[in-house]
Amino acid sequence: MNPLAYLGEQLDSFRQAGTYQRLRELQSACEPVCRVDGREVINLASNNYLGLANHPKLVEAAIQATRRYGVGSGAVRTISGTMTLHLELERRIAAFKQTEACVVFQSGFTANSGTVSAILTAEDHIISDELNHASIIDGCRLSRAKIHVFPHRDVAAAEEKLAALANEPGRKLLISDGVFSMDGDIAPLPELAALAERYGAIMMVDDAHASGVLGRNGRGTVDHFNLHGKVHIQVGTLSKAIGALGGYVCGSRDLIEFLYHRGRPFLFSTSHPPAVAATCLAAFDLLEQEPERIEALWENTRYFKKALNDAGFRTGESETPITPILVGEAAVAHEFSRQLFEEGLFATGIGFPTVPKGKARIRTIVTATHTREQLDRALDILTRVARRMRILTPVATA
Numbered sequence: 001m002n003p004l005a006y007l008g009e010q011l012d013s014f015r016q017a018g019t020y021q022r023l024r025e026l027q028s029a030c031e032p033v034c035r036v037d038g039r040e041v042i043n044l045a046s047n048n049y050l051g052l053a054n055h056p057k058l059v060e061a062a063i064q065a066t067r068r069y070g071v072g073s074g075a076v077r078t079i080s081g082t083m084t085l086h087l088e089l090e091r092r093i094a095a096f097k098q099t100e101a102c103v104v105f106q107s108g109f110t111a112n113s114g115t116v117s118a119i120l121t122a123e124d125h126i127i128s129d130e131l132n133h134a135s136i137i138d139g140c141r142l143s144r145a146k147i148h149v150f151p152h153r154d155v156a157a158a159e160e161k162l163a164a165l166a167n168e169p170g171r172k173l174l175i176s177d178g179v180f181s182m183d184g185d186i187a188p189l190p191e192l193a194a195l196a197e198r199y200g201a202i203m204m205v206d207d208a209h210a211s212g213v214l215g216r217n218g219r220g221t222v223d224h225f226n227l228h229g230k231v232h233i234q235v236g237t238l239s240k241a242i243g244a245l246g247g248y249v250c251g252s253r254d255l256i257e258f259l260y261h262r263g264r265p266f267l268f269s270t271s272h273p274p275a276v277a278a279t280c281l282a283a284f285d286l287l288e289q290e291p292e293r294i295e296a297l298w299e300n301t302r303y304f305k306k307a308l309n310d311a312g313f314r315t316g317e318s319e320t321p322i323t324p325i326l327v328g329e330a331a332v333a334h335e336f337s338r339q340l341f342e343e344g345l346f347a348t349g350i351g352f353p354t355v356p357k358g359k360a361r362i363r364t365i366v367t368a369t370h371t372r373e374q375l376d377r378a379l380d381i382l383t384r385v386a387r388r389m390r391i392l393t394p395v396a397t398a
Ligand SMILES: *Cc1c(COP(=O)(O)O)cnc(C)c1O
Pocket: 107, 108, 109, 110, 112, 133, 135, 177, 179, 180, 181, 206, 208, 209, 237, 238, 239, 240, 245, 246, 247
């Protein structure tokens, strides 16, 4: 008797529903055109917004740091795993974000879950956008605070929740993604920050998809909206536009020192290899020295989004390089993705539970390094396959 037999049964049910996913194998570096499962494909499936994931300067920084300091840090940060490079990176990010201090976590995921769970207790309240990232949701659950979910980007609903809690004891945390990862729309941060101020709540934003993308030199949504000093906790990632791995929290010196003492992933999981910290430092140099990369990202974004809309695709409310193509059912999204791949385009199908039922989609992300020719080829494949699958109305043959 296999006590794990139920897992196999569940996998069978995924297969029947058409939502079973095999992992695709990337056989080259992450580039605009890459090799996946033995095929050359245009890659619209990465978060490598600025093309930094294999940028020669970052690769060189990683090699130099590895030669000099080795491949591992040897311990968690609080024991003996705080290297000079880690501190240098944190000072660099704090200055970049114009905050007092910064702490780097192993990932954006642990930055969110580790921070929310550390700063709140069961007596407290969290007011959270319904489409916030899984790492925020897990952090909320770990904190044991009471969770009040408001409809996506609905400021009035968020205010109602805060008003209803005004006389309740406990702290209140108002939390939102800066850019929503599956829809590409931007949080109404000025309004949310004003609410936080009015109701004495802590304001926290997760800028994973805004880091390196929005704001001056990619400083994120707080800078984009000029809300410096009005958002108490800014989370960012080093795993997307920055091209390597990691997450960070920026805010007051006290917040950061508290996380040194109570952020569980910080306390109980080993710090980054020196190569990762050195790579990220080199990436921040590039953000400051080559802002034209960000401009190229936005030019490609405008071009691609307009072409998709002109072709008749439904792309929702996206305002950023993340452009979903909505198709409805998860099985259709996965089949669309599979047929696109056969034709040479890599774009992931996303369905429940990552997005709500009936809102399945293909998610596309253009990068700064895609050429016009590659984008045109991608558009051609998308249109051809969508017509064949009747996601777009087939062209009448006269
Ligand atoms: C990707 C993502 C994260 C996690 O970042 P990692 O560094 O990949 O762990 C957190 N929040 C949002 C909104 C994300 O999209």
